[in-house]
Amino acid sequence: MDEFLAFSHIGKTYPGVRALDDISFSVPKGTIHGLVGENGAGKSTLIRILSGDTEADDGEIRIDGDVQHFSSTRDAFAARVVVVHQELQLVASLTVAENLTLGRFPARAGVIDFRGMIAHVGAKLREIGISVDPKTPVSQLSLGERQMIEVAKAVMMDARVIALDEPTSSLSSRESEVLFDLIGRLKAQGKVVVYISHRLDEIFRLCDGCTVLRDGRLAAHHTSIDGLTRDMLVSEMVGRAIVDIWGWRGRSLGKPRLVVDQISGKHLPQPASFTARAGEIHGFFGLVGSGRSELMRLVYGADKRWGGRIDIDGVVLSGRDPKRSIRAGLVLCSEDRKYDGIIQGMSVTENIVVSARRHFSPFGVTRPAKETETAEKFIKTLRIRTPSARQDVVNLSGGNQQKVVLARWLAESDIRVLIVDEPTRGIDVGAKAEIYDLLYSLAERGIAIVVVSSELPEVMGISDRISVMCEGRIVASFERADFDEHTILAAALPDRSMTEPTRRAS
Numbered sequence: 001m002d003e004f005l006a007f008s009h010i011g012k013t014y015p016g017v018r019a020l021d022d023i024s025f026s027v028p029k030g031t032i033h034g035l036v037g038e039n040g041a042g043k044s045t046l047i048r049i050l051s052g053d054t055e056a057d058d059g060e061i062r063i064d065g066d067v068q069h070f071s072s073t074r075d076a077f078a079a080r081v082v083v084v085h086q087e088l089q090l091v092a093s094l095t096v097a098e099n100l101t102l103g104r105f106p107a108r109a110g111v112i113d114f115r116g117m118i119a120h121v122g123a124k125l126r127e128i129g130i131s132v133d134p135k136t137p138v139s140q141l142s143l144g145e146r147q148m149i150e151v152a153k154a155v156m157m158d159a160r161v162i163a164l165d166e167p168t169s170s171l172s173s174r175e176s177e178v179l180f181d182l183i184g185r186l187k188a189q190g191k192v193v194v195y196i197s198h199r200l201d202e203i204f205r206l207c208d209g210c211t212v213l214r215d216g217r218l219a220a221h222h223t224s225i226d227g228l229t230r231d232m233l234v235s236e237m238v239g240r241a242i243v244d245i246w247g248w249r250g251r252s253l254g255k256p257r258l259v260v261d262q263i264s265g266k267h268l269p270q271p272a273s274f275t276a277r278a279g280e281i282h283g284f285f286g287l288v289g290s291g292r293s294e295l296m297r298l299v300y301g302a303d304k305r306w307g308g309r310i311d312i313d314g315v316v317l318s319g320r321d322p323k324r325s326i327r328a329g330l331v332l333c334s335e336d337r338k339y340d341g342i343i344q345g346m347s348v349t350e351n352i353v354v355s356a357r358r359h360f361s362p363f364g365v366t367r368p369a370k371e372t373e374t375a376e377k378f379i380k381t382l383r384i385r386t387p388s389a390r391q392d393v394v395n396l397s398g399g400n401q402q403k404v405v406l407a408r409w410l411a412e413s414d415i416r417v418l419i420v421d422e423p424t425r426g427i428d429v430g431a432k433a434e435i436y437d438l439l440y441s442l443a444e445r446g447i448a449i450v451v452v453s454s455e456l457p458e459v460m461g462i463s464d465r466i467s468v469m470c471e472g473r474i475v476a477s478f479e480r481a482d483f484d485e486h487t488i489l490a491a492a493l494p495d496r497s498m499t500e501p502t503r504r505a506s
């Protein structure tokens with residue numbers, strides 16, 4: 001059997017954590033191999049070892065029969081192994097072209113040929129199917145565009161092995177399609193693609209085989225995805241069967257707590273109105289770019305509001321900045337938590353209690369015991385994987401960092417209205433169920449909850465009511481009894497998409 005890429009007895013220990021323990025499996029040429037597991041299972045660590053970013057304590061990696069010793073990313077590049085990390089690595093101040101040719105500028109008689117470089121990169125990007133001007137500074141690109149540029153880098157280096165760590169978590173569905181197309185072409189060229197994702201539908205759609213990690217150990221290895229079901233994969237990941245991930249519970253709804261009346265702003269010129277009642281979970285669905293996050297930022301006061309009125313429990317929200325909103329009991333947990341959210345250099349506990357502190361410590365005297373108690377509670381309920389509450393938050397896996405930021409908002413004790421944008425992005429199935437459960441308990445306490453999500457099954461699974469946004473406007477609203485996948489999706493699509501071809505001819 002062809003074993004182009006082989007991991008053999010890989011082990012890695014961090015202080016207090018056995019991140020990987022005796023991992024052995026191999027992947028044949030010309031295939032896409034999925035790597036799945038809960039947050040903190042060890043996926044990124046394995047990929048970082050493959051990229052030369054981290055060194056394994058035990059074991060070895062073989063490519064095409066040769067044992068590899070990568071002690072830096074440069075070594076991995078030399079062996080034509082490219083890894084696109086969960087945290088993007090582009091240099092924000094340089095242009096796309098400069099990033100893509102880093103260290104390999106074409107020079108003529110010692111002079112860098114900028115024009116040649118831009119033309120070359122431009123042609124490559126077009127060939128790959130990415131419509132970004134090579135002269136654009138990376139700082140001006142959207143997250144999705146940056147992600148695509150990282151993948152383009154792998155293609156331009158003619159890598160033999162390409163590993164992608166959760167590449168679609170910040171892509172729109174259209175961008176994801178371009179990426180999938182590209183991955184398919186890499187496979188056809190005989191490359192090995194290792195693909196990490198929490199979205200199991202992507203694993204089933206793209207991958208030939210798949211490996212499941214659990215607590216740093218190999219829980220399962222499938223050379224073929226055929227015959228495998230979602231439920232089987234989930235129980236291999238979590239170590240238990242999850243019967244009903246949504247676990248929706250009916251509640252009695254009270255008076256409207258949040259009333260948004262005709263608000264508008266720069267990124268949302270059309271006035272928008274909606275309400276959220278005590279105990280209600282009001283879901284907002286729409287395609288990426290439909291204006292959901294912009295609307296929530298306006299409500300919260302993170303962006304400047306042009307006009308309109310917001311009431312919380314019948315009292316006008318006079319301020320237009322987040323500080324006032326929080327004081328009035330309105331909080332927004334933004335979708336950018338991965339990038340803006342964690343406070344580096346602080347412990348897990350400090351990250352969780354940083355905003356709740358003023359409730360514990362009204363006179364400025366900190367109460368460490370109370371803080372630890374709160375942090376421990378969230379570490380348990382959200383299944384945050386960390387050796388201790390004192391661990392520096394940067395050492396946590398990507399998904400666990402997101403849980404920490406979520407916990408910070410949930411720890412706020414005087415919330416009346418909670419807005420959460422993409423609450424489970426990058427979070428594993430087991431923890432998703434816990435997060436939904438937590439949202440229900442908050443709603444049962446009478447908090448009005450607004451959930452923004454791009455995942456239709458999720459919005460349908462947990463909401464009491466769904467509003468659909470399209471091109472900056474709320475276009476439809478459905479009560480739970482009337483939820484229907486096709487109707488909701490149809491409402492979210494702009495009319496012209498009916499006539500526009502959705503896929504490029506390949």
Ligand SMILES: Nc1ncnc2c1ncn2[C@@H]1O[C@H](COP(=O)(O)OP(=O)(O)OP(=O)(O)O)[C@@H](O)[C@H]1O
Binds near residue numbers: 014046
């Ligand atoms: N630099 C580090 N220092 C200490 N511990 C670390 C470090 N990097 C990772 N870990 C720990 O190793 C374990 C595995 O983390 P890893 O990032 O590989 O998980 P993952 O499977 O990629 O999770 P996610 O789905 O959340 O991205 C976690 O418990 C994490 O806290």
Ligand SMILES: [Mg+2]
Binds near residue numbers: 043045165397398399
């Ligand atoms: Mg990871």
